[in-house]
Amino acid sequence: MSIKPLIILPDPILRTVSKPVERVDAPLQKLADDMLATMYDAPGIGLAAIQVGEPLRMLVIDLAKEDETPAPLVFINPQVLGSSDERSVYEEGCLSIPDYYAEVERPATVRVSYLDRDGKTQEIEADGLLATCLQHEIDHLDGVLFIDHISKLKRDMVVKKFKKLARDRQPARMVG
Ligand code: NI
Numbered sequence: 001m002s003i004k005p006l007i008i009l010p011d012p013i014l015r016t017v018s019k020p021v022e023r024v025d026a027p028l029q030k031l032a033d034d035m036l037a038t039m040y041d042a043p044g045i046g047l048a049a050i051q052v053g054e055p056l057r058m059l060v061i062d063l064a065k066e067d068e069t070p071a072p073l074v075f076i077n078p079q080v081l082g083s084s085d086e087r088s089v090y091e092e093g094c095l096s097i098p099d100y101y102a103e104v105e106r107p108a109t110v111r112v113s114y115l116d117r118d119g120k121t122q123e124i125e126a127d128g129l130l131a132t133c134l135q136h137e138i139d140h141l142d143g144v145l146f147i148d149h150i151s152k153l154k155r156d157m158v159v160k161k162f163k164k165l166a167r168d169r170q171p172a173r174m175v176g
Helices: 026-041 128-141 152-169
Strands: 046-048 058-061 073-083 087-094 097-107 109-115 121-127
Touching: 026 046, 026 058, 026 073, 046 128, 058 128, 073 128, 087 128, 097 128, 097 152, 109 128, 121 128
Parallel strands: none
Antiparallel strands: 046 058, 058 073, 073 109, 087 097, 109 121
């Protein structure tokens, strides 16, 4: 397993609409394992393939706490089949938008179909943090970020801050 570099806001790659996975094979499983390693290293509880620069509809989640046994979940080609009218609010963050958190309101429960790491069709009804995390990660597959769900004023401020940080990371250019 290897840790991959994370794509950070405002990199336009994050706005890519990812393509469906056509075959669950060894290279794809290796990518899933690398994504999990990258997520644990960060550390985070969810990661979409596009966040390591791979425009594929795959995401990984592990909600186990630090002192618990890891419980990795791999979702390939996830599809939201339905969601509750009931909403819930969580303070969300994103490995592609480090150190920024904001409350986001989403459906409290979602039913999702997907292929697991072995390519088997699965369906789950998720609630609580898993429902939020799944919706956040599935958004990534469509190029949507959690900051798209907050006010424009707040979003503009975050984007501006990250644009400045990206500029500051650029090496000084030689003149003459
Ligand atoms: Ni994210």
